Amino acid sequence: GNSVTQMEGPVTLSEEAFLTINCTYTATGYPSLFWYVQYPGEGLQLLLKATKADDKGSNKGFEATYRKETTSFHLEKGSVQVSDSAVYFCALRGGGNKLTFGTGTQLKVEL
């Protein structure tokens, strides 16, 4: 079956630091890949997506590249802000209708 593995959190960074949150997946075929962000007290919001190999999704300074050879979709941002503090979820959608989520990685950005 499909699965998503994310790095354990919490990740604590200083403002303007570089961010990487690792995500690897197991799936048959060619899934679509997503990053969602959840701010405190809110639902999950789509951050970015990539639908085929070598696609790069980007939004709000965040980027992730669909790497089929390493089955990875790592999330990166060059300079984080305090307002980026949230929980980040990696997810995949295969041929069916369901999303398979990772366990989430909490990011804390400090001044």
Add this chain to the structure above:
Amino acid sequence: DAGVIQSPRHEVTEMGQEVTLRCKPISGHNSLFWYRQTMMRGLELLIYFNNNVPIDDSGMPEDRFSAKMPNASFSTLKIQPSEPRDSAVYFCASSFSSEKNQPQHFGDGTRLSIL
């Protein structure tokens, strides 16, 4: 554009009471999902519907939980009788079913506390 709308935002009730959570999906979306989120178990898919028909309810914890989708614009998740271990945030999400590259869109959730 209106997103997925859930009500109530917060619910506090005593154990044994019936709880009904409501969801209005995004207009035009034909798939609807109910999730539960807790610190211990993370995000769990409870059930999902395609074109108002339940497709997979394997995540529904037990017979106390039931979900309905009487039409394309409304769904309910009911817990009867409720227990303290049901305390969680319940999310509804909707999407287009036919396109693999389409994401799910989430509501803001219902925070449920069973005393």
